[in-house]
Amino acid sequence: PEVVAAYAQSHQETPEINAFIEHFGADAMAKANALTKNQDASLLWGIPGALKDNISVKNKKLTCASAMLENYTSPYDSSIVEQLNRAQFINLGRLNMDEFAMGSTGRYSSHGATRNPLDAQRVAGGSSSGSAAAVAAHQALFTIGTDTGGSSRLPASYTGVCGFKPTYGAISRYGVNMLSPSFDVPGILAHTPEDIAMVYQSLLKEDTRDQIVRPIAYRFDNVRKQPSLKGVKIGLLDSLLDRADADVVKAYALVKQLLLDAGAELVPFDLGVESELIKVYYILMCSEAATTLSRFDGARYGNAVDASDIESLIAQTRIQRLGHEVVRRILMGNYFLMEENYAQWYMRALHIRGQLVERFTQVGKEMGATLWLWPGFHEAAMISAPERDNYASDIVAVAANLYGGPAVALPVMKGSHGLPVSVQIAGTVGNDEAVLQLADLIY
Numbered sequence: 001p002e003v004v005a006a007y008a009q010s011h012q013e014t015p016e017i018n019a020f021i022e023h024f025g026a027d028a029m030a031k032a033n034a035l036t037k038n039q040d041a042s043l044l045w046g047i048p049g050a051l052k053d054n055i056s057v058k059n060k061k062l063t064c065a066s067a068m069l070e071n072y073t074s075p076y077d078s079s080i081v082e083q084l085n086r087a088q089f090i091n092l093g094r095l096n097m098d099e100f101a102m103g104s105t106g107r108y109s110s111h112g113a114t115r116n117p118l119d120a121q122r123v124a125g126g127s128s129s130g131s132a133a134a135v136a137a138h139q140a141l142f143t144i145g146t147d148t149g150g151s152s153r154l155p156a157s158y159t160g161v162c163g164f165k166p167t168y169g170a171i172s173r174y175g176v177n178m179l180s181p182s183f184d185v186p187g188i189l190a191h192t193p194e195d196i197a198m199v200y201q202s203l204l205k206e207d208t209r210d211q212i213v214r215p216i217a218y219r220f221d222n223v224r225k226q227p228s229l230k231g232v233k234i235g236l237l238d239s240l241l242d243r244a245d246a247d248v249v250k251a252y253a254l255v256k257q258l259l260l261d262a263g264a265e266l267v268p269f270d271l272g273v274e275s276e277l278i279k280v281y282y283i284l285m286c287s288e289a290a291t292t293l294s295r296f297d298g299a300r301y302g303n304a305v306d307a308s309d310i311e312s313l314i315a316q317t318r319i320q321r322l323g324h325e326v327v328r329r330i331l332m333g334n335y336f337l338m339e340e341n342y343a344q345w346y347m348r349a350l351h352i353r354g355q356l357v358e359r360f361t362q363v364g365k366e367m368g369a370t371l372w373l374w375p376g377f378h379e380a381a382m383i384s385a386p387e388r389d390n391y392a393s394d395i396v397a398v399a400a401n402l403y404g405g406p407a408v409a410l411p412v413m414k415g416s417h418g419l420p421v422s423v424q425i426a427g428t429v430g431n432d433e434a435v436l437q438l439a440d441l442i443y
């Protein structure tokens, strides 16, 4: 109970960070008190965590930071919550995010922007803005976010914590609001790779309610072993540095040297489709989002407006209850999927995605490099800065989602404004244990 009280107090002391949409203060204390009477060896016994507000918790609201779902209460627990409850964690609340997980700054939220605990004038990154800020501000020991195109890794980097995107399909998404199902994975944020590794262990479980779930070989104990890197081949994705700023280049070089000093053999490779990554990601993600979000029309789901006929009910509900970024992406997605555009946009993007998957598989198999160093993320923008085209900052993030492999972002140094700069460790599909192990070694 003391630990939970301490975390709840940090939340009370710095509410302006706006990491939580709802804090479960009293419920969390009640659970902590109940747990003290039943001490056991569960992995997360009594550990205070919190979840992004697109992950269902029974009898709690689930808004995805959208006015569309303002009044929606979840009738069931997500698989993630079932698993965390089984491990005896304590749920501190629902975390802020960009509306429906679209965005990189945390400003597209019906609950207002999340502020960066390291500098309140800056954004916390997105879309899992609250998940990152809560860990950084010691308002939760670990958090669960989601990662469709970097949404766990980018905000983690902006706030100086670690963010992990697991292999696609390793964690069940039953009860997680779908955005773009061929990319979506839950993410884990915490202060260290070791903390992430522990939470990850408790989430791995087969689940027929999410058809993509396929078990991977993973043991938390192995992550903590620190094997030698002598002769281990590590792939270098230098080509993603082209658009990176000086701080990211420096952080990347720093870790490269560290790996060399530890005896690793560095194997440079490129993807051949670097310039297409952002386009391919946004064409596919918008197309899928247009489909998954079509159910929020006020008739099937959502906070309907009063209207005299069904047509205007649907149109007005969408216009009044969805933010402009969400509407923009739904429109783009529908454009890419129109009969006359489908082959030229959607199918072409799918084809390039296939090439990328082949390339990564080849690097793993033929070049023998199953672990990779990638550039990470640079400093967070000012809250007051105009919302510029933030799509470009996604370039180092989306490769992992397009391909499906694991990637973790680690803050490794301070940049020009004293803010953290990160690198990413990534790897072949299913190689999550080794990715976290290497991250732990570097960290």
Ligand code: GLN
Residues within 6 Å of the ligand: 101, 102, 103, 104, 126, 127, 146, 147, 148, 149, 150, 151, 152, 179, 285, 394
């Ligand atoms: N910046 C990405 C986007 O806006 C992140 C999305 C995500 O991972 N949920 O699409």
